[in-house]
Amino acid sequence: MGRQRAGNGGTESLHHSVLDAIGLEITGGVLPEGHGLTLDVIQERFGVSRTVARETMRLLESMGLVVSRRRVGITVQPSSSWHVYDPRVIWWRLAGPGRDSQLRSLTELRIAVEPLAASAAARYATPAQRERLLALAAEMRAHGEAGRLEPFMELDVEMHSLLLRASGNEMFTALTDVVTSVLRGRTQLGLMPHRPVPEALDLHEEVARTVADGDHAAAETAMRRLLAEVRDAMAPIRPRRV
Amino acid sequence: MGRQRAGNGGTESLHHSVLDAIGLEITGGVLPEGHGLTLDVIQERFGVSRTVARETMRLLESMGLVVSRRRVGITVQPSSSWHVYDPRVIWWRLAGPGRDSQLRSLTELRIAVEPLAASAAARYATPAQRERLLALAAEMRAHGEAGRLEPFMELDVEMHSLLLRASGNEMFTALTDVVTSVLRGRTQLGLMPHRPVPEALDLHEEVARTVADGDHAAAETAMRRLLAEVRDAMAPIRPRRV
């Protein structure tokens, strides 16, 4: 029948929107582990052809969200088999009800990785990257002290991304999106003070300086202290009790 | 025409074998960045239908290995856009010519993550897990001192997997396969001494003991020292000049 663009108005391809919908439902717990689906159901629910339903299902399967077996259909998998490093899975979890816990576990990951990334960056960064780091830290101080949170966050994002890239380890670099999401999400959740604390500014400057100087040991500890600061700032998430 | 099973004899689905072949070629550099493909070419080369070719392409696209655009076809993407945490990408890279460098960057990732995982495990592990850790370390000593490398490696795998699982952070737990691959690959590459060095045995025991005792600070440093040992053992792989 050639239905065109079911109304999401986006330029996104069809299977992508279906994927997003189902992915969100699974990661959000609406479709619990063990829940069964069939291609027919997907076709009908989203008004798409079998091809699109199948491609969607393959994508979900490739992320470990479902398995597909003959005669039994499509079965939602437990979260332990999800590919939690897949950018879309991270995105969905950050968009869903598990946002807080996802933010917390990603922050733990940052605490693990970024100090070593800073250390590696101190060793391998190009001169241009070192220079850019210093400039970024200076700009961050300016915006931070003026209380301009948005630009501050963007600079924060760029600085951490740059460090991950400069580390020369593609496993670290690949976490750029993760770190970006955490930083953005943290600001959106209102976990940032209205004005960045002076220590944060100092520590960013120290990281930039030590990396620029090639002092990898100092860069590592500076980043570690910076992230300790971050973790403390995240602490308010936990007592969601009230 | 219904060609059934092109001869690989496996129980794997069709698109999976095609995916493996193309994925290996891309990650292995046989198909360089910018290389063009079309669905027709894939169909013909592997003798599959358009459906299978398309599903394969979607999977490749979802891993960031290619992009597909109308009229222009399928284009191989630069390695910077690959999803390097995807288990299949890791597998392909470990199977291809980049094995050494992949092993090295994954080891760096281990050095970043595992100390914190051990620390978290010291806090959150269940009594059963703590007990198992101690048993594993003891078994490792027995096999290690006897020079039985294979069983030693398997215990090593189990111990590190258990620690990641016990950390309670699903981002850490999801690295189980990565760590397993590194440990196996390291043995296969002959990077292990014929008989595990006594320090490695001591350190494994220390990690197990400190985690079991809930001494998270000591667990973290013990794991850090263990991994420093590991990194030194990897040193024989000469870093490629950039």
Next chain:
DNA sequence: TCCCGACCATTGGTAGCACCTTTCAGTGAG
């Protein structure tokens, strides 16, 4: 030379069919 429109290669999406595997219910024997 430069811009614009027509063309066409190639993916995106739909429809429908044949086939194969797996499950499950029903049946009969012990």
Next chain:
DNA sequence: CTCACTGAAAGGTGCTACCAATGGTCGGGA
């Protein structure tokens, strides 16, 4: 009553054919 066999149905797997949309490419006109 239990268990093994059997057969049918369910549902994914793979195939073909066809139309729609799109964006390079190329040629022609200002």
